[in-house]
Amino acid sequence: MHVTDPSYARQLDQQDTLKNFRDRFVKNDPRLIYLDGNSIGMLPDKTGKHLKDVVEQEWGRGLISSWNKGWYDRSQQTSALLAALIGAQPDEVIICDSTSVNLFKLAFAALKFQEGRTGIVSDNLNFSSDIYLLQGLVELFGHQHTLHLAESHDDIGVDMKTLENLLGEDTALATFSHVAFKSSFMYNMKEVTRLAHKKGALVLWDLSHSTGAVPVDLGGSDADLAIGCTYKYLNGGPGAPAFLYMRKDLQQKLKSPIWGWFGQNNPFDFKLEYSPAPGIERFLAGTPPVLSLSALFPALEIAEEAGMAAIREKSIQQSTYLIQLADEVLAPLGFRVASPRNAHVRGSHVSLGHEEAYRICKALIDQNTGNWVVIPDFREPDNIRLGIAPLYNSFSDIFYAIMEMKNIVEQRWYEKFALNKEKVT
Ligand SMILES: *Cc1c(COP(=O)(O)O)cnc(C)c1O
Numbered sequence: 001m002h003v004t005d006p007s008y009a010r011q012l013d014q015q016d017t018l019k020n021f022r023d024r025f026v027k028n029d030p031r032l033i034y035l036d037g038n039s040i041g042m043l044p045d046k047t048g049k050h051l052k053d054v055v056e057q058e059w060g061r062g063l064i065s066s067w068n069k070g071w072y073d074r075s076q077q078t079s080a081l082l083a084a085l086i087g088a089q090p091d092e093v094i095i096c097d098s099t100s101v102n103l104f105k106l107a108f109a110a111l112k113f114q115e116g117r118t119g120i121v122s123d124n125l126n127f128s129s130d131i132y133l134l135q136g137l138v139e140l141f142g143h144q145h146t147l148h149l150a151e152s153h154d155d156i157g158v159d160m161k162t163l164e165n166l167l168g169e170d171t172a173l174a175t176f177s178h179v180a181f182k183s184s185f186m187y188n189m190k191e192v193t194r195l196a197h198k199k200g201a202l203v204l205w206d207l208s209h210s211t212g213a214v215p216v217d218l219g220g221s222d223a224d225l226a227i228g229c230t231y232k233y234l235n236g237g238p239g240a241p242a243f244l245y246m247r248k249d250l251q252q253k254l255k256s257p258i259w260g261w262f263g264q265n266n267p268f269d270f271k272l273e274y275s276p277a278p279g280i281e282r283f284l285a286g287t288p289p290v291l292s293l294s295a296l297f298p299a300l301e302i303a304e305e306a307g308m309a310a311i312r313e314k315s316i317q318q319s320t321y322l323i324q325l326a327d328e329v330l331a332p333l334g335f336r337v338a339s340p341r342n343a344h345v346r347g348s349h350v351s352l353g354h355e356e357a358y359r360i361c362k363a364l365i366d367q368n369t370g371n372w373v374v375i376p377d378f379r380e381p382d383n384i385r386l387g388i389a390p391l392y393n394s395f396s397d398i399f400y401a402i403m404e405m406k407n408i409v410e411q412r413w414y415e416k417f418a419l420n421k422e423k424v425t
Pocket residue numbers: 098099100101127129130177181206208209229242
């Protein structure tokens with residue numbers, strides 16, 4: 001059977017060991033093909049009921065007594081579930097704040113700890129927010145530091161030699177997205193960490209595009225620090241709190257720049273002298289977002305039940321299938337694969353470049369164009385990102401999304417759409 005045959009997709013779906021997990025997510029439109037789980041994951045079917053209970057029982061009935069009946073420790077409880085997905089110990093992870101704020105806290109702490117070292121190393125594939133935060137830290141520390149960005153030569157990946165040349169005896173901190181948000185390039189975490197440690201640098205990994213999509217082994221990689229979000233492949237919902245990780249032996253040495261009461265040794269002492277909590281809690285600042293934390297429970301349980309190894313296996317199979325289809329069907333229409341072809345250095349999304357990428361995205365999303373409502377997203381300058389979430393995407397989803405793209409370009413349907421961009425693309 002040929003790869004462009006729809007029954008090939010059906011056969012792969014039948015053989016899919018994770019196929020039953022699709023029903024664990026809310027889907028209202030049978031024509032919907034959702035390929036944006038790397039931006040905001042779908043709603044698990046249990047989340048609505050669970051949140052309703054938390055709101056009505058814990059808040060409505062329990063009121064303030066609920067702080068002693070689970071609210072106070074909800075962050076720690078949720079963190080333990082998450083830790084198992086990223087190769088960390090439960091007391092090395094805490095869920096709080098946003099990814100951006102957590103990056104600030106950890107990078108600040110690392111630079112302070114490494115005083116005297118003046119280099120910060122990242123790469124030009126990194127997420128804009130991460131780079132802004134580093135630029136802000138350079139200013140905050142009075143321009144003592146220099147930010148070095150490793151250049152990608154193909155806009156897809158960064159080679160190890162380039163990276164190694166930027167790491168020096170003066171490097172305080174090296175920080176990268178484990179999986180690049182645009183190209184999906186994935187670093188060898190263990191190898192990069194080893195190279196940075198050889199120079200005495202601390203390493204901070206942004207796991208936003210990894211967590212719940214690829215197995216991460218922070219412990220086995222000897223990683224120092226990490227951050228990431230929970231609303232993408234983990235399906236925690238819009239505004240779900242992020243997480244931060246710090247290896248156990250660093251926790252007594254590094255301090256948060258935000259000395260809030262939840263990071264204090266004993267918040268309800270109300271002592272007027274700050275002393276940080278001994279463990280990872282010292283990186284908490286203020287009152288946790290209990291409702292958002294609660295929404296994470298059903299979502300993390302699904303990921304745990306499916307298992308990261310099975311998720312990754314299906315993800316590789318699906319992204320490889322997508323690239324095969326793109327090569328056969330879309331390449332003659334001006335598309336190019338803008339992600340690594342080697343599955344071992346690729347995350348769970350695939351970017352396709354096309355000069356009309358923006359309007360093709362508009363046509364894919366439009367209800368009245370074609371047979372399906374396909375939701376990818378657009379990333380400047382010409383990328384269509386197709387996020388594959390193995391928990392709810394089928395092989396048929398991928399097949400019909402590619403066929404829809406083919407029709408849109410062949411029939412020139414995208415020409416109906418305006419070129420001006422909306423605020424969120
Ligand atoms: C999504 C994402 C973020 C998000 O940061 P927020 O503070 O949640 O807005 C950060 N870094 C990377 C690499 C991301 O992909």
